[in-house]
């Protein structure tokens with residue numbers, strides 16, 4: 586039993602550059618959409634966020650565990666963010682509907698781990 590995807594949205598994955606106090610696109614200089622999914626590993630009861638560039642190379646731009654007690658901040662209707670031990674992630678969603686779907690799945694995952 587591998588991992589199942591519990592949601593799939595389009596978003597630009599961003600990282601906060603604390604030195605320069607600005608958001609930078611994950612994985613490359615120019616912002617571009619990724620397919621962002623939340624995977625559930627039922628056997629281990631773990632969840633993670635995985636994002637791959639939609640353009641040709643399918644580069645993985647985020648692979649981040651969802652940990653107990655994590656705070657998910659819906660800063661605006663289509664920009665949400667959270668901290669992991671090393672950095673701050675931001676998702677700039679393609680639509681408010683995608684943002685709402687991702688937030689619902691994320692909050693279920695946080696409650697379940």
Ligand SMILES: CCOC(=O)[C@@H]1C[C@@H](CC)[C@@H]2C=C[C@H]3CCN(C(=O)[C@@H]4CC[C@H]5C=C[C@]6(CCCN6C(=O)[C@H](Cc6ccccc6Cl)NC(C)=O)C(=O)N54)[C@@H]3C(=O)N12
Nearest residue numbers: 599601608656657658660661664666667668673674675677
């Ligand atoms: C419209 C013009 O938007 C912009 O030009 C840029 C580019 C836009 C697209 C990529 C993006 C979109 C939307 C806005 C929305 C606001 N915002 C910011 O960055 C705000 C403003 C001030 C700045 C300061 C800090 C910073 C950065 C790092 C984390 N953090 C916190 O506050 C955290 C949050 C948090 C809270 C709870 C739990 C987890 C976390 Cl993570 N708090 C703590 C306690 O950790 C933050 O989010 N900040 C975005 C923004 O400007 N931009």
